Amino acid sequence: MYNSLLNYFQSKLTGSIPPISLKSGMEKRSMGMYILIFILGQTSCTDKQNVENQGNLEWNKEAAGVWKISFGSPDTINLLSELDITSRLDAIAEMGEDTLPFAHEDISFEVVDGKIYIRFPLEKEEKIFGLGLNFKTVEQRGRIMRLHVDHYGGEDDGRTHAPVPFFVSSRGYGALINAARYIDVWAGTSVRKDSKNPPVIRDRNTDPEWSAQPYSDNLEFLVPADGVEVIVFAGKTMLDVVRRYNLMNGGGTLPPKWGLGFWQRVPTLYTDKDVQNEVNEFEKRGFPLNVVGLEPGWMTRSYPCTYEWDTSRFEDPESFVEGLKEKHIRTNLWINPYVSPDGELYTKIKPYTSSHTVWNGLVPDYTMSEVQKIMTDHFKKHQLNMGVSGYKMDENDGYDSWLWPDVATFPSGTSAEQMRQIYGSLMQKVTTKMYQDENLRTYGLVRGANAGTSSFPFVLYNDYYNHRDFITALINSSFIGVLWTPEVRASQTSEEWLRRMQTVCFSPLAMINAWADGTKPWSFPDVAEDVNAIAKLRMRLIPYLYTAFADYTFQGIPPMRAMNLEAGYAIDPTLSEEAFDATENPYAMAVKQEVKDQFMVGPSVLVAPLFDGEKERKVILPQGKWYDFYTGALVGEGEVITASPGLSKIPVYVKDGGIIPLFPEITRLDNRKHPLEIRHYGNKPNVYELYDDDGETYDYKNGEFTRIGLHVVMDTEGNKSGKVVIPDGKNVWSFSDYQFRFMTE
Ligand code: GAL
Secondary structure, eight states, X not given: OHHHHHHHHHHHSSSXXXXXXXXXXXXXXXXXXXXXXXXXXXXXXXXXXXXXTTTOEEEEEEETTEEEEEEEOOOSSOTTTTSOOOOOHHHHHHHOOOOOSSOGGGSEEEEETTEEEEEEEOOTTOOEEESSOOSSOSBOTTEEEEEEEOOOOSSOSSEESOOOOEEEETTTEEXXXXXXXXXXXXXXXXXXXXXXXXXXOOOTTTOTTXXXXXXXXEEEEEESSSEEEEEEEEOSSHHHHHHHHHHHTTOOOOOOGGGGSEXXXXXXXXXXXXXXXXXHHHHHTTOOOOEEEEOGGGBSOTTTBOOSBOTTTOSSHHHHHHHHHHTTOEEEEEEOSOBOTTSTTHHHHGGGBOSSOBTTBBOBOTTSHHHHHHHHXXXXXXXXXXXXXXXXXXXXXXOTTTSOOTTOBOTTOOBHHHHHHHHHXXXXXXXXXXXXXXXXXXXXXXXXXXXXXXXXXXXXXXXXXXXXXXXXXXXXXXXXXXXXXXXXXXXXXXXXXXXXXXXXTTSSSEXXXXXXXXXXXXXXXXXXXXXXXXXHHHHHTHHHHHHHHHHHHHHOOOSEEEGGGSXXXXXXXXXXXXXXXXXXXXXXXXXXXXXXXXXXXXXXXXXXXXXXXXXXXXXXXXXXXXXXXXXXXXXXXXXEEEEOOOTTOOOEEEETTOEEEEOOSOSSOOSOOXXXXXXXXXXXXXXXXXXXXXXXXXXXXXXXXXXXXXXXXXXXXXOEEEEEEOOTTOOOSSEEEEEEEEOOO
16 A cells, blocks of 8 residues: 555656655655655644655756756745846856766655755765865865854854855765755764665774774755755766856856955054055055955944945045045955944834844845845945945854844844845845946955855955965865955964965965054065065966956856866776875875865966975875976976975976966056966967956956967977967957967976
């Protein structure tokens, strides 16, 4: 009887995909029991078995290699629902089809204790990446977390600025648990009775191999909701999976070109005169400066905020912003979400705010169109129309002891928990749209984000300040479609200062945040020249970085990436323990040990930062030949090398055939064209598609951009030559002429 009931229910379900995994006869019987309870529950519904959603599972194909699964009754508000994302389906289609490494029914869904339990299978040697902006770990298998938007508190426990519930598996697939909820994760920590690959049973008394955490073949999630949507992404490589994820989220952001220059945030109570003096000092010292960031003191009240200029410190804000702009310096303003009773916004916004206040400020319900309009009008009047280029949106990650509690209510009916998970994303959407409506790109900072924000021009930062962990966060950001800056604030020693400056210059946003310390790039005189040199290198790299961001936008490739996403880290699920041999296969060995302190920038640059106190470090070079960025000399090939470049240099390597276009040493980005130095490394012919557009509008979305082909060819004698190919009739905005430089003899 149970079987015929089962067949009946299965035949009711859509598509050819079995709805839930029914493996053993034993399970089938208990499933039959659930269905029986379900039927009984139709007539007398007091039973709390929560089985009514068991059959409610649907798989839908969204794009090539992308499926959306819906189970039960998912919330209407999820991580993506409020963000108005337009997926780049054309780019995904171009990637072609891909399949998942297992049958659909191997992902199982159940209702447990009124919540949704999702299980993905894990194989031996499988690695799991992502699951939020973690600071200490890159591989997540073996960890337990509750993904919860929050300040990072020093532990990778799921509470972080972007706890994105998206994971990438080394088996060549990934999944987003698309729920704006606090999601529990057991990433390979538990053992089920029905395990396909149960751990070896060992005797603790006698077996030294006994482990308190036996082998697990489960990746499990628990979502406190009546249903859930899961988006699954296939890929031949993990990079393909990440690309599909980013492209579904609208493709990565393309910052305005000025955003990739150098940023200085000034002390909180600086006045217009103080800023002028600071700008003059930058000029005098020939130090790059492209964006000045003002901290809370620019406004009349902050914590809570008015978003109105304090004219006692900035007498004529419009002329102030205009004056900076004339010098090709943009203005970025700090804000947080909480509205002060003292400004003109208060009475207008009050009806659309939460039951609770934060720092005595109203909390706008950004899911409401009324709020989006009121805030946009206010921001336009006081900032955008005055020429302000963007925001640093602070405190939208919250912190339990001052944020709205989970009992707070919002007028739209969105729960406090859901709001917590998407508040930063919502603010990003609203401010991005405001600039986009003016056909202007913005670039700024944000402290809270979640899934779906790849296309928003914001970079995460925080108050935590461990240099190594900042680099691990930079690496992790590449798995989850967000950007991260290891901002520089202060340092104990000049060595630390320089080392931090070196890494920030290879990040999505090169910035000193001197809001509290008043530091300047030259604060440590003994390394001031080296700091200047690295900031200038940052400026030189802009054509390369901008192209890397274009690849993020059009192809979903993160501009700064974990080594695990690099070719050579090819997915090989059959890789056995023996394959990790230090002499024969050092690269594979390195893969087994998490790589937390080196990363890729663009297609061919590998950056391996040195940290305060280190004279040398090990660098893992993926397969193929690698060359020193500064000299062009061969440094190794698929091996572990020791780098000791001295204090003034950060170890940077270029892959064989790597082409790096460089600006001259400029300090400002005006609209002038610059000569381009095109460096080629190694001995491989190559083509690099340099990206160019107007650098500040959205016209590129209508095809107003050019890919300039930089070709390096070799004749039969091995002589290299370069050729620049500008497609007929295409505009060039940024480059005046082109000079090839072959770095390797
Ligand atoms: C913090 C933020 C700092 C700085 C400060 C100003 O919350 O993380 O970077 O902006 O506020 O009060």
